[in-house]
Amino acid sequence: MTTVEFRTPDALAEAERWTAHNYHPLPVVVAEAEGAWVTDVDGRRYLDMLAGYSALNFGHRHPDLVAAAHAQLDRLTLTSRAFVHDQFATFCRSLAELCGKDLVLPMNTGAEAVETAIKVARKWGYQVKGVPDGQAEIIVADGNFHGRTTTIVSFSTDPEARADFGPYTPGFVVVPYGDAEALAAAITPNTVAVLVEPIQGEGGVLIPAAGYFTRVREVCTEQNVLLIADEIQSGLGRTGKTFAIEHEGVVPDMYVLGKALGGGIVPVSAVAANRDVLGVLKPGEHGSTFGGNALACAVGSAVLDLLGTGEFQDRSARLGAHLQAGLEGLIGKGLVAVRCRGLWAGVDIDPALMTGRQACERLAERGVLAKDTHGSTIRLAPPLVVTEADLDHAVAQLAAVLAS
Template identity: 70%
Template sequence: MTNHATPARSSAELIRVEEATLAHNYHPLPVVVARAEGAWVEDVEGRRYLDMLAGYSALNFGHRHPALVEAAHRQLDRLTLTSRAFHNDRLAGFAEGLAELTGLDMTLPMNTGAEAVESAIKVARRWAYRVRGVPEERATIVVAEGNFHGRTTTIVGFSDDPDARDGFGPFTPGFRTVPYNDLAALEAAVDHTTAAVLIEPIQGEAGVVIPDDGYLAGVRELTSRAGVLCIADEIQSGLGRTGTTLAVEHEGVLPDLLLLGKALGGGIVPVSAVVGRRDVLSVLTPGSHGSTFGGNPLAAAVGTAVLDLLRTGTYQRRATELGRVLDAGLASLVGAGVLAYRCRGLWAGVDIDPAIGTGRAIGERLLHDGVLVKDTHGSTIRLAPPLTITEDELTAAVESLAKALR
């Protein structure tokens, strides 16, 4: 019998085909990943790399975590999709687990992070009209400079990143932008039309920008006093990344709406959620919002397995303990190619001296040394390894960074 198996293609050939056949909305590093496990990936030619990005925190539990892969396999053999036209036997447990984990009441399951943000915007506006008494079509939502909440047309309309925004207007009105980490400016922007304040507890895309102590608690106090919703976008910062289950826990804050995604799908399937107070999410009625794949049984099964991992507290503790190792390692590089850094748990933004190179250039040097990172905003790189990384692996990554800076 003739063997018609497709011959293996090289990394260079696969990159050439992608360049010719894919829209150029990304500029990936020249590595073609074919296999992965834990904190390591392997390219087509068999070269191994330490993954210090973890899918922008989608892979908090590493590549192919055995418990998550098992949950997916088990569900694949039973049921993958019903749509929400019918109930499925996995969704109730998933929603129940999210309520228990977050201390909130109800869940609106979606797929991508941007969908969760868009859904929260819709919920906040309807709540403003039906509960707060804001005149129809007048609701405003206050957001922060430097934000990143996704790439839909509504969301990029209140971004101040020209790469995300330019050429995509006209944009949806109804948003007010204030400086991040500035409570006085936030208070001045809230008025009788305000439905909500939408904030990232830590701004990831901006370079892991951590607000001053007391800022998040101040946002919560201000929104409570003004009678508007506090919406925390924890799509990148949540689910163990910063050393607590949620980043808002560092200041004891419970938002009215909590946005989750990325790690909620365990790096296996896209899963996102708006988790919130019952009286807020109850403004949605049948037909007013939906998603064919939102809450599908495969996603719910994997998401439930993720919640089981988080219940142990192991990953939160690892992020805290290894975060100290990462912080100390980066501190040693300040003045030796690093201008400044910000670190919370296993998440860091590192500002490279432009005289040494751009963030992209440093990423390419690290690639050649077997370490994967991602640049943002010129000379900043982000580090967000899987929470399963070992101390030796983390130390080796910091040593590779030191070498790249030399």
Template identity: 75%
Template sequence: MSKTPEAVAAAERWTAHNYHPLPVVIADAEGAWVTDVDGKRYLDCLAGYSALNFGHRHPALIAAAHAQLDRVTLTSRAFIHDQFAEFCQKLTDLTGKDLILPMNTGAEAVETAIKVARKWGYLVKGVRPGQAKIIAMEGNFHGRTTTIVSFSTDPDARDDFGPYTPGFQLVPYGDLAALEAAIDENTVGVLVEPIQGEAGVLVPPAGFLPGVRDLCTRNNVLMLADEIQSGLGRTGDTFACDDEAVVPDMYIMGKALGGGIVPVSAVAADQNVLGVLKPGEHGSTFGGNPLACAVGIAVIDLLRTGEFQERSRELGERLHTGLAKLIGDGVTEVRGRGLWAGVDIDPARMSGRDASVQLMERGVLAKDTHGSTIRLAPPLTITADEVDWALEQFHSVIA
């Protein structure tokens, strides 16, 4: 008798219904594969929304976590531990920035970027007190805190959570003219996802990110790049901004930085930006804890080899070539870069939820967004044969 229905019912009984998960209950995982409570295996093509870029239980990451668990896991930032400096130094090397501020979740990192940009605006740019403005993009997803949902255009994330935090202005994603018109003397930052993930893996027009960089430079505004989903190898580069040789003033990182083991996030910027913070003005008890830093060091070491970026480029091309063959045969559009794709299902065929359930039944885990779009983001450890097998299952469901 299957254990899944009872486990699903128990989860529904004791949990607030803030998610609508697929009816699969995972009990074990390794690499690109997971196994449910009934022993059925699935190819994980979501990878924790890019938190599992290096697969489930990567040996180097698990070894780093085990070793640190035997020593010390938490000190708080009241003290310095022996993993902290190495983590920060290696992350500055990876980003090319002067300083790091470690936090835990992606939303915390975005909140950190917002606070730093505002303080920079007052202390460095000279914006009048209380007037700092940050420009964000329509269709954005930066988290679900009360401040972040204040500039969301997703009704599920925003509705009924007001009153909303002021100080933000929205412009259409990809529209440089609208961005230029919105910038004024009080603008301290432009917050942008190089690729919008939750919106359906939307890739901006060529030249948009360099255009944002240019507008920010000319107007003394900080470019804040949210690379929480797009960064750390997902798109075929270390950061998605790298594809057009754009260097933001601040990188916002999360998800894959914790190796799928612990929540780890950070912002990286130069001294003239992050240096505005003084003791007591921002922090986190768990931010930069020893376990997080030990895992983060191992993640950075994996990225420094370039292997995972190369795998994402090569296997991403294979994935996108296969998905493109379905356009006009159950698929209306495919977007993305590297091992990351947004696939629009013809609504006349089925909904994105129906497609996700049918893929699950065939042993492939993916997830829908905005009704008719499927997001695919397998671990960067996936093999060519596994990509081909996933494409076969996708074709069987959609075509």
């Protein structure tokens, strides 16, 4: 089939014609990208301040990651898990070492990794903790976003994600995010795990008060409950550390990873835990044809090599402070609040001025790409290869939008 080249209006209309309307994208059609910048089909450049919801932490087409993908494409892409390929052990060992865990289980998408964590926690509860069959409970936080599978939306508190997709999967207890004592009070003998995001990205980059995760870790240890950290968006350098939960010095029982693990090239996700947890799975009980495929492992190993230098964690911390200072200078000038952790910011616009969607549309007109969430909040999560000059440009464009 011959590829037809469209200019922006025609490309948007064609996409609208042929795809289900499960997204409401900004009117931008990207054709090329490099680093922190993308170019549309009409040759206009934009600063990418979203980075694929953190899937592009290392920027578009990072040369090391592209080289790893090219090299692997010339050798082997997929065997299925019926066989072992020569990239598998290297990736799994490197990821386990990064997490400080015994074992990893590779999957593809973030939602698959969350589903994996849920299944492992339940099986651990029955086989290790001794919870009666079919009675396992997992505590989650309100405002959560862990994906959109049927089970995951069953414990979502976002009507847009949840409505009209029932009947819902039981076994989940929702407590207020950031309230450790409410979480502690919700634990019963049937509680097998606490599943929580160290920072709620979809919620607007919501950061719990200092001490929250320290207390949650204490409670989980005391009550023999697994602490599962969903680091799909917050992990792998985004917040100035390898994992966001590290800001409190807390180590979870299980990490849930995705997005940046695939370097923006292929979908790669995984869970990591010690043998006494992840070892409950036996052959045939869980799997994925593409999970841990050779191409994914080659790219994932290259990602882990980049993280191993510490360069990207340092850049995120340093440039994040620069971004935060610029954004906080706009409080009272159209912004009402800013939450920032590394190169990740939630920005609350005065709702009397405009919605988050309107702000993002006006930013796009000025060559900056961002994403709105929940009314008048926008999220900024640039690739970690962004420069100070790029960040200054983004802040200046936001200031112009607020003043317009």
